[in-house]
Amino acid sequence: MADTVSEVWAAKQAALQMAALNTAVKDAALTAMAAALDAQRTEILAANAVDVAAAEGKLPAEMIKRLKISDGKIDDMVAGLQDLLRIPDPVGQTISAMELDTGLMLYQVRCPIGMIGVIFESRPDVVPQIMSLCLKSGNSVAFKGGSEAACSNRALFTILRDAAAGAGVPAAAFVLMETRDDINKILSLDEYIDLLIPRGSYQFVRYIHEHTRIPVLGHAAGVCHVYVDGAADMDLALNIVLDAKTQYPAVCNAAECLLVDREIAPVFLPRMGALFAEKGVEMRVSPEAKPFLAGLPVKDAASDEWTKEYDDLIIRIGIVDGVDAAIDFINSHGSHHTDAIITADESRQRNFARRVDSADVLINASTRFADGYRFGKGAEVGIATGRIHARGPMGMEGLMIYKYVLVGHGQVVRDYAGPHAKPFKHQPSNDRYVM
Amino acid sequence: MADTVSEVWAAKQAALQMAALNTAVKDAALTAMAAALDAQRTEILAANAVDVAAAEGKLPAEMIKRLKISDGKIDDMVAGLQDLLRIPDPVGQTISAMELDTGLMLYQVRCPIGMIGVIFESRPDVVPQIMSLCLKSGNSVAFKGGSEAACSNRALFTILRDAAAGAGVPAAAFVLMETRDDINKILSLDEYIDLLIPRGSYQFVRYIHEHTRIPVLGHAAGVCHVYVDGAADMDLALNIVLDAKTQYPAVCNAAECLLVDREIAPVFLPRMGALFAEKGVEMRVSPEAKPFLAGLPVKDAASDEWTKEYDDLIIRIGIVDGVDAAIDFINSHGSHHTDAIITADESRQRNFARRVDSADVLINASTRFADGYRFGKGAEVGIATGRIHARGPMGMEGLMIYKYVLVGHGQVVRDYAGPHAKPFKHQPSNDRYVM
Numbered sequence: 001m002a003d004t005v006s007e008v009w010a011a012k013q014a015a016l017q018m019a020a021l022n023t024a025v026k027d028a029a030l031t032a033m034a035a036a037l038d039a040q041r042t043e044i045l046a047a048n049a050v051d052v053a054a055a056e057g058k059l060p061a062e063m064i065k066r067l068k069i070s071d072g073k074i075d076d077m078v079a080g081l082q083d084l085l086r087i088p089d090p091v092g093q094t095i096s097a098m099e100l101d102t103g104l105m106l107y108q109v110r111c112p113i114g115m116i117g118v119i120f121e122s123r124p125d126v127v128p129q130i131m132s133l134c135l136k137s138g139n140s141v142a143f144k145g146g147s148e149a150a151c152s153n154r155a156l157f158t159i160l161r162d163a164a165a166g167a168g169v170p171a172a173a174f175v176l177m178e179t180r181d182d183i184n185k186i187l188s189l190d191e192y193i194d195l196l197i198p199r200g201s202y203q204f205v206r207y208i209h210e211h212t213r214i215p216v217l218g219h220a221a222g223v224c225h226v227y228v229d230g231a232a233d234m235d236l237a238l239n240i241v242l243d244a245k246t247q248y249p250a251v252c253n254a255a256e257c258l259l260v261d262r263e264i265a266p267v268f269l270p271r272m273g274a275l276f277a278e279k280g281v282e283m284r285v286s287p288e289a290k291p292f293l294a295g296l297p298v299k300d301a302a303s304d305e306w307t308k309e310y311d312d313l314i315i316r317i318g319i320v321d322g323v324d325a326a327i328d329f330i331n332s333h334g335s336h337h338t339d340a341i342i343t344a345d346e347s348r349q350r351n352f353a354r355r356v357d358s359a360d361v362l363i364n365a366s367t368r369f370a371d372g373y374r375f376g377k378g379a380e381v382g383i384a385t386g387r388i389h390a391r392g393p394m395g396m397e398g399l400m401i402y403k404y405v406l407v408g409h410g411q412v413v414r415d416y417a418g419p420h421a422k423p424f425k426h427q428p429s430n431d432r433y434v435m
Numbered sequence: 436m437a438d439t440v441s442e443v444w445a446a447k448q449a450a451l452q453m454a455a456l457n458t459a460v461k462d463a464a465l466t467a468m469a470a471a472l473d474a475q476r477t478e479i480l481a482a483n484a485v486d487v488a489a490a491e492g493k494l495p496a497e498m499i500k501r502l503k504i505s506d507g508k509i510d511d512m513v514a515g516l517q518d519l520l521r522i523p524d525p526v527g528q529t530i531s532a533m534e535l536d537t538g539l540m541l542y543q544v545r546c547p548i549g550m551i552g553v554i555f556e557s558r559p560d561v562v563p564q565i566m567s568l569c570l571k572s573g574n575s576v577a578f579k580g581g582s583e584a585a586c587s588n589r590a591l592f593t594i595l596r597d598a599a600a601g602a603g604v605p606a607a608a609f610v611l612m613e614t615r616d617d618i619n620k621i622l623s624l625d626e627y628i629d630l631l632i633p634r635g636s637y638q639f640v641r642y643i644h645e646h647t648r649i650p651v652l653g654h655a656a657g658v659c660h661v662y663v664d665g666a667a668d669m670d671l672a673l674n675i676v677l678d679a680k681t682q683y684p685a686v687c688n689a690a691e692c693l694l695v696d697r698e699i700a701p702v703f704l705p706r707m708g709a710l711f712a713e714k715g716v717e718m719r720v721s722p723e724a725k726p727f728l729a730g731l732p733v734k735d736a737a738s739d740e741w742t743k744e745y746d747d748l749i750i751r752i753g754i755v756d757g758v759d760a761a762i763d764f765i766n767s768h769g770s771h772h773t774d775a776i777i778t779a780d781e782s783r784q785r786n787f788a789r790r791v792d793s794a795d796v797l798i799n800a801s802t803r804f805a806d807g808y809r810f811g812k813g814a815e816v817g818i819a820t821g822r823i824h825a826r827g828p829m830g831m832e833g834l835m836i837y838k839y840v841l842v843g844h845g846q847v848v849r850d851y852a853g854p855h856a857k858p859f860k861h862q863p864s865n866d867r868y869v870m
Contacts, residue, residue, distance in 0.1 A: 243848055402826060403826065408797070
């Protein structure tokens with residue numbers, strides 16, 4: 001136990017070196033890490049086979065699918081590492097600058113957060129993805145993966161850490177926590193870990209939120225709504241709702257609830273229901289919606305139905321009286337993740353965008369667009385539904401903060417205080433500080 | 436007890452209305468709040484007199500000074516409220532925009548965090564300052580002040596809340612928690628409060644950090660260093676160090692520790708020491724520094740001296756071997772708040788700026804510059820030494836987050852996935868979304 005804590009302590013110390021690494025070293029390390037994964041496929045696949053064999057019969061098929069590493073998945077990992085070479089080094093970028101007075105320049109400069117903790121289930125591809133993002137952004141990182149992926153995680157972690165170290169990155173910056181009690185240990189290390197990123201099921205993420213004082217960035221629930229307004233284009237609405245539910249139902253940004261404006265329900269719902277039935281989507285419907293789905297295989301929605309996350313080919317359907325009612329429903333039943341409106345009415349679009357209290361608000365587009373890749377962030381750290389630091393799909397900005405650098409020529413505050421105080425200029429500037 | 440919790444719950448609900456308030460209502464409320472303070476000076480001063488009378492003889496003079504409200508302090512409060520009228524409404528500002536594909540525009544739009552908790556000691560001027568900032572930024576706010584300022588806080592809070600409500604702001608958005616057990620109550624309300632801002636002593640802020648799962652933005656300690664490098668201009672260094680220690684020693688950004696490069700110590704320290712002695716600054720010095728301060732009234736630094744915050748006319752003085760040793764010393768003994776280097780050597784400046792792990796790094800300028808007003812932020816929410824969300828002196832940005840608004844014309848992810856996927860453009864844009 002003392003061992004892991006001292007490793008995390010050492011990683012926290014190494015964070016100062018990570019923050020100061022130059023771009024060439026980081027890029028050489030990323031190149032070496034990609035090459036090492038490519039070269040050591042046999043070892044990775046063998047380690048993964050041990051995990052998969054142990055899991056078979058014990059874990060659900062969906063979880064085993066996420067656990068399994070194929071040659072194609074290794075290709076994706078290698079490509080992901082190489083993609084990061086093309087992203088400019090974020091460390092040291094000037095975010096803003098201001099001339100406080102002649103010869104007194106203030107710069108807001110991007111820098112790493114320090115020490116990131118990542119707690120995840122099943123998917124071993126989290127290791128190359130997050131390790132490479134932490135490296136590029138100058139952070140140290142401690143991983144705690146699930147026991148079901150222990151061999152896979154260890155193989156990937158060791159190959160990547162050794163490759164990075166060979167290129168001049170401090171090996172101590174990377175920690176893999178492996179024992180069962182490490183989960184509670186990592187949650188207690190608020191002195192060392194600056195930010196926790198959890199990736200896993202609702203229960204898993206809730207547990208983490210409730211058992212740590214470390215700031216947590218991520219999401220527990222993805223309860224996404226599509227509201228079809230009375231002023232919606234019918235075909236467009238049918239197409240979007242179908243995509244939002246069926247394009248990939250197992251993920252957090254798939255729709256779980258369809259809300260239909262009472263005005264349009266009699267014409268829209270029979271067609272929508274027929275499409276759902278055709279695609280094998282189970283419909284759980286409110287008493288008000290039911291009459292419009294006559295002859296189709298629907299179930300009555302349970303009283304506790306309206307906050308559930310299915311991640312499956314199931315949708316619940318309700319009727320609302322216009323956009324304001326839809327907004328209120330979404331704010332009180334949703335998970336503040338991703339919600340969509342389908343309407344041609346611009347003032348209703350803006351009302352929805354302004355008042356829906358979610359990280360992602362979509363107008364006439366499928367909820368499935370809400371992820372890091374589609375939002376143009378390159379690699380994705382995760383999706384956050386909290387209210388500070390970063391929100392929605394997070395790229396590397398989730399791993400960065402800033403410091404202020406004030407460059408003067410001997411200025412003292414005495415001259416800017418009291419009855420004969422010099423005034424400040426406070427003039428925004430496009431100047432950049434090069435560290 | 437149930438009452439206060441239900442008030443906070445109601446404020447959390449009102450946050451949705453606060454987020455949607457238009458600029459005209461908010462500005463009318465700020466104007467009314469300023470006028471109300473101006474008109475009700477007698478009530479405010481009378482309430483404050485009760486607090487001050489009760490405090491006399493029981494609290495230290497410095498705390499009573501912060502507690503006391505004068506006509507001049509009311510002028511400052513009124514001016515602070517009026518200043519906010521000139522700041523553009525931050526809610527709804529487009530931070531960035533990206534064309535994902537033709538007719539598919541992604542906007543990152545600034546919005547309030549939601550519900551802010553403020554816990555503070557003594558200074559009742561925190562109430563108008565933070566209440567007006569929360570209003571302008573569209574947040575609800577719950578205050579918990581110290582019992583020593585109970586009458587003053589209640590008077591200010593009631594006058595301001597009523598004036599805001601008269602202008603159309605929901606009164607429920609503002610809560611004042613008054614009873615002794617409210618401190619632990621507010622810390623437990625992580626379901627309702629999105630961010631806590633503590634303002635007070637080291638012990639007070641530490642307590643808050645250690646007893647809540649709500650994210651905390653602020654600072655406990657302000658242990659600031661000035662490092663005088665061998666390549667420093669001597670007169671410039673003397674002037675800056677004196678300002679950093681003596682211009683206003685009671686505050687967090689005053690210097691507590693002077694580190695002198697061994698190279699320059701024999702010429703610099705005798706002059707610096709003479710200036711300190713003249714200004715009545717108590718010097719606590721390391722064995723290595725002592726010989727250079729011969730004949731001056733110095734004390735030996737205690738073994739636990741090097742992490743202390745004095746907030747008083749006391750400074751400790753140590754010798755280091757060059758800039759790298761200074762950086763290591765500061766990173767291991769400081770509080771990651773504000774640290775300065777005095778040197779004419781540009782590469783040492785950059786090394787210091789890059790590697791000192793503090794919110795504010797100052798080059799050839801006094802540490803006293805590190806505050807919200809001098810950094811050009813207008814009003815200051817606080818100074819943060821944490822590592823997420825906001826760091827250093829915080830203006831209104833500390834109270835804001837963003838949401839993503841994706842505006843499409845019927846796009847579905849199905850078309851952008853699979854073997855014949857449409858490519859994304861991911862083209863940054865200067866377009867703005869008007870909600």
